[in-house]
Amino acid sequence: MKNSYKVAVIGAGVVGCSVAYHLAKLGINDVVVFDKSYISSGSTGRCAGGIRQQWSSPHNVLLAMRSVKLFEKLESETGMDVEYKQGGYLILSYSEEEAEQFEKNVEMQRELGLDVEILSVKKVKERYPYIDLSGVVLATFCQTDGHANPHLVNFAYAKSARKLGVEIFTHTEVWGIEVKDYEFVLHTTKGKVTAQIVVNAAGPHSREIASMVGVDLPTESYRHQIMVTEPVKNFFDPMAISFSGNFYMRQTKHGQFIMGQGDPNEKPGLNYNVTFEFVEEMCKKMTRIFPFLRNVRIVRHWSGHYNMSPDAQPIIGESTTVKNFYYAVGFSGHGFMLAPAVGEAIAELIAYGKTLHVDLSELNLDRFEKTVVRERNVV
Incomplete structure (x- = not known):
């Protein structure tokens, strides 16, 4: 493990590994992923693997439609049959x-x-x-619409990210984060590292991770x-x-x-x-x-676990109070099916300062300051 990285991703589920893979695809491969357990050990590996575009929220429809485009080429892109x-x-x-x-x-x-x-x-x-x-x-x-094997999708992203230079450390818990002037100091069970950018993809632990940098995420599992x-x-x-x-x-x-x-x-x-x-x-x-x-x-x-948000829609974007702290959380049971598009979008935000394929502006944390409409299509 190096002493410093450009990007640290917390959570090696399908969302975290998708973020890491898409960052590396865009040429940002100085990336580390930490997980307190093993790859696909959390919500990803415990889900049913459904991939649905039929939602009551336009934002979820558009995210899911983009994800389907990416699922359709995942095997040819990663070389793994994910049973899609x-x-x-x-x-x-x-x-x-x-x-x-x-x-x-x-x-x-x-x-x-x-x-x-x-x-x-x-x-x-x-x-x-x-x-x-x-x-x-x-x-x-x-x-x-359809389905895939969530473990295989997760490992396809992890394996491909590693091939592109990303480091993934399992059984490595992030137990504290300090916010410095131009970097974050992450305290892990395997030592201390610094990163310019942190991505919270911690699923059921998303609120706990956010609180380490003083951000209050309204998520419950x-x-x-x-x-x-x-x-x-x-x-x-x-x-x-x-x-x-x-x-x-x-x-x-x-x-x-x-x-x-x-x-x-x-x-x-x-x-x-x-x-x-x-x-x-x-x-x-x-x-x-x-x-x-x-x-x-x-x-x-x-x-x-479903990591729920107040409106059953994901919370995705960069914090408005802590610069370079990103989150992709609160998927309310649907992180697996949205992970390809979300990983791509977070990577684009970090690389270009904007998204190229889907608009995330209505999914950031500040939406809860306004009147929000709850996603109805949730079991």
Whole structure:
């Protein structure tokens, strides 16, 4: 480990490694990444791997659309098969009010250039006869949505960043940061280093890292549980999801079904325990909606964290009070799918002082001083 770097990234999840990779692509390879555990150990490695462009917020739509462009060329660019598949996202509505909101969302999404459909219950039944559509009002579908293996995406960025000169130190915790006149002093469990620029990509620990430099990030982390079944023959292409139904499910390349739901009673804080109640609720719900799961066995059950922002949209940009302190946090459960575009955008901000592909101006911390609109499309 050197004594000084141009950029220090805190967090070796998919966002942090994407930032490092895109910086190196732009010629800034004097970069170090620190993680208190191992690569993909946090929220990235615990997520379902969905990649969705259907949002109620235009900013999320545009970020996701740019991410899809980057996901489409990730294998050719990094040389790694990340199990990326554009099997689409099927979003089911179980209420008239939500259905009306979906229609407004689709109108906005189409205006932004997204090819998305509104499907009647009859049309959904024709395409997916093995889903029980009791109570469904309508659905939306976008074929270019999809999923990938989050571990492989994370390692693709990490491996490629290292090839370009980036240093990544795992099992290295940043426990303190001093702000000097023109640099930061990072105190780590492997020694002290200085950096001209710091990027906070610490996921569930984002608020703690920001507080070290006197920045108050309004993020809180909530446990979300998830489970996976034994493998069966592949036949289920899309990610099926419902916000009012509170579930998501997809089939992996190797045949397993990954599924999860949110808990409205979950309290903020870091909690990696799992509960039998979650398994019981999921089994009842998912075997009713997807009857083909009734004889499929569960093989694993784990938890991760949504690092939530007040409006369920990410907080991305440079601090207005601490120069050269950047953050890409508060993804509210969707950091994996937005990571390619976010890493590119943060790298552009650092290299050029502006973004070239997506506008982040409405996603910085100062937006909370104004009236904000909450992202509705969150499980």
